[in-house]
Amino acid sequence: MALRDERVTLAHGGGGKAMRDLIEEVFTSVFQPDAMEDQARLVSEALCEPGARLAMTTDGFVVDPVEFPGGDIGKIAVCGTVNDLAVGGAKPLWLSAAFIIEEGTEIALLRRIVASMQAEAEKAGVRIVTGDTKVVGRGSADKVFITTSGVGVIPPGRDMAATKVRPGDVAIVNGVLGDHGAAIMAARGDMALSAEIPSDCAGLGHLMQAVLAAAPDARACRDATRGGLASALNEIAEAAGVGIEIEETALPLRPEVKGVCEILGLDPLYLANEGTLVVFVPEDQAEAALAAMKTVPEGAGATVIGKATDGPKGRVTMRTLFGGGRIVDMLVGEQLPRIC
Amino acid sequence: MALRDERVTLAHGGGGKAMRDLIEEVFTSVFQPDAMEDQARLVSEALCEPGARLAMTTDGFVVDPVEFPGGDIGKIAVCGTVNDLAVGGAKPLWLSAAFIIEEGTEIALLRRIVASMQAEAEKAGVRIVTGDTKVVGRGSADKVFITTSGVGVIPPGRDMAATKVRPGDVAIVNGVLGDHGAAIMAARGDMALSAEIPSDCAGLGHLMQAVLAAAPDARACRDATRGGLASALNEIAEAAGVGIEIEETALPLRPEVKGVCEILGLDPLYLANEGTLVVFVPEDQAEAALAAMKTVPEGAGATVIGKATDGPKGRVTMRTLFGGGRIVDMLVGEQLPRIC
The missing domain is CATH 3.30.1330.10 (PurM-like, N-terminal domain)
Structure with a gap:
């Protein structure tokens, strides 16, 4: 009918x-x-x-x-x-x-x-x-x-968990940060933005299979959705009882997203992603993991952003452009409701 | 915190x-x-x-x-x-x-x-x-x-499906009809009903385990939720290509629910249930299935309501109180939104 x-x-x-x-x-x-x-x-x-x-x-x-x-x-x-x-x-x-x-x-x-x-x-x-x-x-x-x-x-023998991250492990993201959050903000039309920012929304199953084939001892992985990369890193630092240090200069950001953030006073570390993850791998498998990511489209922009340290437990810090350091806390409040 | x-x-x-x-x-x-x-x-x-x-x-x-x-x-x-x-x-x-x-x-x-x-x-x-x-x-x-x-x-070997119902199979319900629909209607307070009708909402896992132990060849089962018993029976009749005949006098109804239906001109066959199911079993296992249902609280009111026939395929009919017959069609439109 x-x-x-x-x-x-x-x-x-x-x-x-x-x-x-x-x-x-x-x-x-x-x-x-x-x-x-x-x-x-x-x-x-x-x-x-x-x-x-x-x-x-x-x-x-x-x-x-x-x-x-x-x-x-x-x-x-x-x-x-x-x-x-x-x-x-x-x-x-x-x-x-x-x-x-x-x-x-x-x-x-x-x-x-x-x-x-x-x-x-x-x-x-x-x-x-x-x-x-x-x-x-x-x-x-x-x-x-x-x-x-x-x-x-x-599969048998695989047991990734936030608790397993150890000092020295390397943190890798597969691509740019904040695109989804910026896309939704722009699509709401509250701001007169001329740049159309597409969401990074993507399935990451094939990417993860590639990473795990290359870095079988990968410790933990999170997709950086609500709360952004900052919240994912804080969750891992707290669960593992390690410090995490990231480099501001290493964070992959699209110029349009950077622009939106500057205009609105937003921090891209807290912007939601729907196709971006962060994975922690042992140092000796980091190169292989990075190379594996780059073999799939969703990992073309993969890059190392930092590492786990034996610094203050549960604390995420960022070395800034100017060589200083700042604490990257979990998101407090919310940046944008109904982001996903 | x-x-x-x-x-x-x-x-x-x-x-x-x-x-x-x-x-x-x-x-x-x-x-x-x-x-x-x-x-x-x-x-x-x-x-x-x-x-x-x-x-x-x-x-x-x-x-x-x-x-x-x-x-x-x-x-x-x-x-x-x-x-x-x-x-x-x-x-x-x-x-x-x-x-x-x-x-x-x-x-x-x-x-x-x-x-x-x-x-x-x-x-x-x-x-x-x-x-x-x-x-x-x-x-x-x-x-x-x-x-x-x-x-x-x-479990291995079990394959219940609406398509498997055969003429002669017996239809059993585990309890009264329409309580959930009547309860929600009364709870909305749109009507000044003095009787408090409790919903029949219940988990039926244990009941089904009892039925299947007693009647291992049970053909098909449906819980009679949105669209009520009428819609569940029509779905089965159509899928199996059989007729289904039920007896009006056999339908278990609480007097309060009957009252609400009479006042409002509703048909209890179409009222939603959240703890009522209908199961079709081969005739020679019907007695065992019925007895098994009665051993669990959710099946205390179990009763045979009719059977599958080689009558017109896909058609559900009801023999009425007065000995006549009427076609019981699927629900057209909706009786009450947001029932579950």
């Missing part, structure tokens, strides 16, 4: 015919689940290797606006969950997607979001295997929220 | 210190995940038995009001996902929980919801292993939305 409506109505969430039509035409026709049962049924031999572990993660996405240069809420919902699996050393396998949709949302918008999710899932080599849709009245949500959950497999 | 705020602010979603405090004090102190990594890391031997399959499901919850007689959004979020796994014959293992919270929501309310989730998870024998919190501005969501995803294991 063809979906005749142009916008989502409450009936599309009611559990009846309208809902079935919406789900079949907009969602399952694209995601192509194996069967229309209440749960996906899945098999992976990798999960059953002795010593393998299952990784599970979830993330809700409320980004505003839902479409922005370099991506949309669908792309971010797939990449974010793929990345949360990947940074733990897991190979992402399956995703679920639950949509909370505001009455009145354009069905054409949903179709674009779903297409973008499927494209990103294919790129990452994962399948979206199950889902849900709810509809709430106008004004009870803002267009569409998506929660994705992910399941992956951590 | 003690959380001093009484209400959620945008900073609680910003990725920094305030978010960490909220997560530690309200969520992880109760759910007790193994480690603070970006993903849960899990092992289950049952998943690796030859022929076993992993079941994965997700559901978003937007119920309004968030607290109602018989439950709250937390209880429903755990039970709903446990049930989506259980009705496929899976043993539920792990849940994730993602919260989208409106700025200004009382932290005391979040604590009650989280306590209720943990209590229900313990009852169901599952663990909430990972989660996420997002905060949106006042007016961009309605208090709190929760998306839970679940992973379970389907």
Whole structure:
């Protein structure tokens, strides 16, 4: 049956015919689940290797606006969950997607979001295997929220954790900082910025596989999303009980992002990223990790930004341009709501 | 660090210190995940038995009001996902929980919801292993939305599916119909109803284990949530290509629910349930299945309501009180938005 409506109505969430039509035409026709049962049924031999572990993660996405240069809420919902699996050393396998949709949302918008999710899932080599849709009245949500959950497999013997970082370990990022935060800020149109800054939103599963092949003893990895690189580094410093020292001159920044930060008095260390991670590797594997990153598109701008030290435990410091040092604390408050 | 705020602010979603405090004090102190990594890391031997399959499901919850007689959004979020796994014959293992919270929501309310989730998870024998919190501005969501995803294991040889129902199979429900729908309607206070109707919200994992032990060839099962029993039966009739005939006199209804339906002109067959399922079993296992259901509290009111027939394919009919027959179609439109 063809979906005749142009916008989502409450009936599309009611559990009846309208809902079935919406789900079949907009969602399952694209995601192509194996069967229309209440749960996906899945098999992976990798999960059953002795010593393998299952990784599970979830993330809700409320980004505003839902479409922005370099991506949309669908792309971010797939990449974010793929990345949360990947940074733990897991190979992402399956995703679920639950949509909370505001009455009145354009069905054409949903179709674009779903297409973008499927494209990103294919790129990452994962399948979206199950889902849900709810509809709430106008004004009870803002267009569409998506929660994705992910399941992956951590191969035998791999056990990355923030607690494992040791003094001397080298910190590497895969690319520029702050693009996502700056992109969303510019896309909100609150500022009359002429430069269009695209989000860095990207799946990092292939990048992580490359890093781990080259640097099998990689200690810990975090994607630098909300709270930016500063918060990710603080989390690691605290968990590992080490100091972390980074070099201001080593931080990769796009000139447009630097400009936005200077104009608005923002610190790019706290700006959100959706395709940037920081990985800590033993010093003797740093060169190999860096070279491996550069072999994949998402790691083209990879660079060493600093190292773990036996300095004050839990403290992140930055050597500035002028040779001084400053403490880089966790984000206090928030820079920009609904960044992801 | 003690959380001093009484209400959620945008900073609680910003990725920094305030978010960490909220997560530690309200969520992880109760759910007790193994480690603070970006993903849960899990092992289950049952998943690796030859022929076993992993079941994965997700559901978003937007119920309004968030607290109602018989439950709250937390209880429903755990039970709903446990049930989506259980009705496929899976043993539920792990849940994730993602919260989208409106700025200004009382932290005391979040604590009650989280306590209720943990209590229900313990009852169901599952663990909430990972989660996420997002905060949106006042007016961009309605208090709190929760998306839970679940992973379970389907043991070797079990393959329930709506397509497997055959003429002659017996349809059994575990208890009364429509309580959840009537409870939410009454709790909204739109009607001056004096009777307090509690929701039937309950986890059905143990019930399903009992049924499957007694009736190992059970064909298919659905929980009768949005769209009610009518929509669940229609889905099965269509998938299996059978007719389904139910008896009006056999439908278990609480007098208060019957009363609400008569006053408002609602059909209890379409009212939502959150602790009621319908299972189809071969005729020679029906008695055993029924007896097994009655051994667990959630099945105390179990009863046979009808059977699959070789009547018109995909059609659900009801023999009425007066001996006539009527077609029971899928729900058209919606009876009550934000029921779950």
